[in-house]
Amino acid sequence: MAGALTRSLALLAMAAGGLVLGALGWWKGEDALAIWAWSAGTIPVLLALTIHILQSMRRREAGLDILAVLAMAGALVLGEHLASVVIALMLASGRALEAYAGNRAQREMTALLGRAPRTARRYVGERIETVALDGIKPGDRLLIRTGDVLPVDGTVAAGPVVLDESALTGEPLPIRHVAGETVRSGTTNAGDPFDLIAVTTADESTYAGVVRLVEAARASKAPAARLADRYALLFVPLTLAVAGLVWLLTGEAHRALAVIVVATPCPLILAVPVAIASGMSRCARRGVLVKGAGALEALATVRTLLFDKTGTLTGGRARVIAVETGDGYASSDVLRLAASLDQASQHVLAEAIIAAARARGLPLASPSEVVEHPGFGIAGLVNGHRVVLGSFDYVSRHGSQPPWSARLLRRMGHEGVAGVFVGLGGAMAGAILLADEIRPEAPRSLRLLRKAGVRRAVMVTGDRRDVAEAIAAALGLDGVVAECTPSDKVRAVAREHSRGPTMMVGDGVNDAPALAAADIGVSMGARGAAASSETADVVLLVDRLDRLAEAMRIARRSRRIALQSVLAGMGMSFAAMGAAAFGFLPPLAGAMLQEAIDVVVILNALRALGPVRPRGARTTLSETEARRLKAEHDKLVPLLDRIRFAGDQLAGGISPPPSEELVTLGALLRDRLLRHEQEDDATLYPQLAKLLGGEDPMAAMSREHREIGQLVRVYSRMVADLGSGPPDDLALRDVQRVLYSLDAILRLHFAQEEEIYQALTDAA
Incomplete structure (x- = not known):
């Protein structure tokens, strides 16, 4: 993008220099010098534009610039040298403005790439050494100094720590993390130095994945042609037909040239990519990476939305929802002892139980004599108490089955929740109930998505039908496809496609085929699988579903602004064509008028960089x-x-x-x-x-x-x-x-x- 801006500025300088030098020659009566200078200012722009047209035709794309080339070449042939250099200046300035807008629109993405760290400081015994990122392995202890960008994903060794996560999430205020919490690469240490225990390599880290996605987005087709091409198919032939008819009826080539000059489609050439690139920039600023102009345009037209359940509509992580206990046992004691023992467990539910105990301020003790049977349970001593936790059958083998346990098992089946049973001193003391709960923002997000244009919302999940239907009913979804394989999800997307443009939202490896099959795939990339992020057209860098609704509003607004710019610019151009056809607008005046039209439509297109505020919105909470x-x-x-x-x-x-x-x-x-x-x-x-x-x-x-x-x-x-x-x-x-x-x-x-x-x- 910077190279395009440099080239555009060079062409602008040549066109402007030719215009000024020619004007000086004309003022001094040196007509030959004036003609030479104006021609010299025109020809580089003409050649650059011709090369661009040939490249576009080789890619089988519409050559929108052909009218501009005809206008400059015709002006040179007919001796309208001043008009030719004014047209060249108009096009060069428009290109420079487009490159500047595109450069600004890519600023958030470029900033992400520029922030990538190159080295890290790793503990080796008692000393600290500087190592390249590819030398970091899971389990390494790293020193993160104040102002450092975290090089890999890891856990906080000792806290609390304060991180600036704005580069990934758009959240402007620093976030506090305590010891044991997982933090992501790409965030900046905004507090005191701390130690980080690496859990990934640099290539597998969150930030490396974001960088790969950004580079893919930057390498995608430039956001110039898709929307513009549809209008060019009508506009270019119509302009040539009008100019030819004027020449045929009047016999005045200058009048036909004036028609082509005022019809130079800068609203199409410039306004569309500026508006689309601005929309992509706005999405990136809000933590939504859109991989190219086609994805942004598709995002604006979606009518049917398909969701995966786990990690998308639900949190994707088990959360303690209740602690049930028998007679004589306090729920806080049961949870504290269970969490203390779970500190030595590798089970997926252990982290949720420990997090629940810490959230309630319960002090945890170090367990001893721990014996774990993977898939069944764990046993050990905590503060002198013999603690057993795991499945109902595992805990029952270490103690009696109290009467309340049968009722609790039935309730767990009715509610579709998981349970970790806890035994103390040879008796079953209680159970910790866990569930993957609906995301707090999911109901509001669905309402916003419907306001943004979604007509139908369907859940596709591999989970049990009863669990899926309960969540779908709670969220007011229009359909449920449960107990499905990845191929079933692809077929569901194909079925829904008959209703209109479809969007699939998911976060797992099994969602990748469905994301590719949909008109637009959206990955929960903040902590989703790399396969889904690389397959998707849109990646949510922040773990919030409501940002998708905001991205849809941005896409619709950007597309609307692009259409406004195109239609307004073309309308003014048609009016000017009429004036030129009847001889009221010579080529030079037409070129100057077209320049004014270009400025108006491009400035309008730049409005897409601004924020999209929902109607009635006020200020917000941090x-x-x-x-x-x-x-x-x-x-x-x-x-x-x-x-x-x-x-x-x-x-x-x-x-x-x-x-x-x-x-x-x-x-x-x-x-x-x-x-x-x-x-x-x-x-x-x-x-x-x-x-x-x-x-x-x-x-x-x-x-x-x-x-x-x-x-x-x-x-x-x-x-x-x-x-x-x-x-x-x-x-x-x-x-x-x-x-x-x-x-x-x-x-x-x-x-x-x-x-x-x-x-x-x-x-x-």
């Missing part, structure tokens, strides 16, 4: 602020678990908790939960209302606060009425009903609040 608000909810999760646990204990066949425990729960609800909701109403909701706009956008959420408060008050009165004597079964059933109602509304309320936070985090 990612850091949204995480802080989410962390406040995480602190209340143990209380929610305690509500559900108390309700389960009140179920038939299970000994109810002592009245003191019910009273203690009521005090926690008043002191922690209601205080949290009151603070939200007093301070947080007014701030969110300003960001959302409207008269009272948080009215429904405040109404839920009142309902939560009412349920807490009803629960407290019911518990007070139980007294100290034996509780009445009907009274306990009423308490249980209130607890389950409170559990349901709180979980829904927290999910709604987090969706609002996510919606406001997408900084414009």
Whole structure:
């Protein structure tokens, strides 16, 4: 792109120099010098344009510049030397402006390539050595100094650390990471130096994959012809026909030349690539890599959307949703002991259990005498306790099966969740339930995608039909194709293609064939498989589905601006052609008028570089602020678990908790939960209302606060009425009903609040 700008500026300098030198010669009466200078300023542009046309024809692309070549050549032949150099100056300046716009539009991509580190500092015993990136192996301990770009993906050895992730995600504020968290290459250390444990080689890292994708996008066909070609097929023959007819009827070649001069299709040649390249730049700035102009145009026309489930509509990682315990066991103790033992496990669910314990602030101990049976479970000592966790059958072999376990197994089947059972001291103490939950931004993202033009949304997944249908129903999808293989996904894409342009969104290796089969494939490239990222036409560099809706809006706006520029430019050109045909516009004046038209349409095309603001959008939350608000909810999760646990204990066949425990729960609800909701109403909701706009956008959420408060008050009165004597079964059933109602509304309320936070985090 820089080379194109240099060549364009050189041609511009020659055309401008020829015009100025010729004007000086004409002013001094040196007509021969003037003609020579104007011709010398024209011929280099004419030759460069002719070469470009031949190259385009060799690629079987429309030669849009043919009218400009005819205009310059005709002006030279007919002695209109001043007109010829003005046309040359017009074209050279337009090309330079296009190259500048393209250079600016590629700035985000070029910045990514320029940031790639070349070396890293690795620990070797007690000393530190500088090594080339290809010398880094998984497990190496690297020193990341302040300001360094992380060379590979890895885990933080000791934290907290602060990283600037804007180059990959577009998030302007630094992000805090704690020890043990995975961080990606390409981010910058914005805090103190820290040690990084490499988990990939440089070639397999996130940043290396992004660089490869950027280079592929830059090497793709220049965004000049696709949209313009369709108009050129009509515009060029029509212009030549009008010019020929004028020459035939009037016999004046100069008048025919004037028609060609004003018809030089710079709106087609320049405005379209400027608008499309600007749209690609805007997408890159928002963390969406679009691989070429064709992909951006296709993105603007999509009507049917197909999603993979895992990692796309859901988080792709198991998350602890509940901790169920038997009589005499606290959920926090069960989770703490299980997470402590899981520190020595390689099981895929271990990371989720450890993360849940850390999120709740539970102190973890070092396990000992650990024995793991891969695929079944793990056993060991934690703080003197014999802890066993794993499948139901594995834990049952190390202790008895309590009555509540059969009910829990049935519930797990109904809800489609996984469970890790926990045994303590030879008895089954509880179970940790995990699920791959719907992404917090998924419901909003689907609404935005429908607003952006999607008419039909379908899930294609290899997961069980009952699980897939439950998620599809929750998201309001139009169809589900479950239990399918990669070839089944390809067939699903082919079936949906009959309804209109299709887009497939996925993140796994098994999604790659479907991504290639769709009109446009989109990969969740932030942590998706390399195969899907390399196959896809669009890669989401940030792990957020709502950025896809934004990219569609950018694509539609860029295409609309390109069409506006083309139609406005062509309309003005047709009007000028009419004036030239009737002799009111000589070639020189026509060339100057065409230059003005070019400037207008190119400046309009540059509007595509600006942000796309949804109607009614205001300012936004930062990612850091949204995480802080989410962390406040995480602190209340143990209380929610305690509500559900108390309700389960009140179920038939299970000994109810002592009245003191019910009273203690009521005090926690008043002191922690209601205080949290009151603070939200007093301070947080007014701030969110300003960001959302409207008269009272948080009215429904405040109404839920009142309902939560009412349920807490009803629960407290019911518990007070139980007294100290034996509780009445009907009274306990009423308490249980209130607890389950409170559990349901709180979980829904927290999910709604987090969706609002996510919606406001997408900084414009």
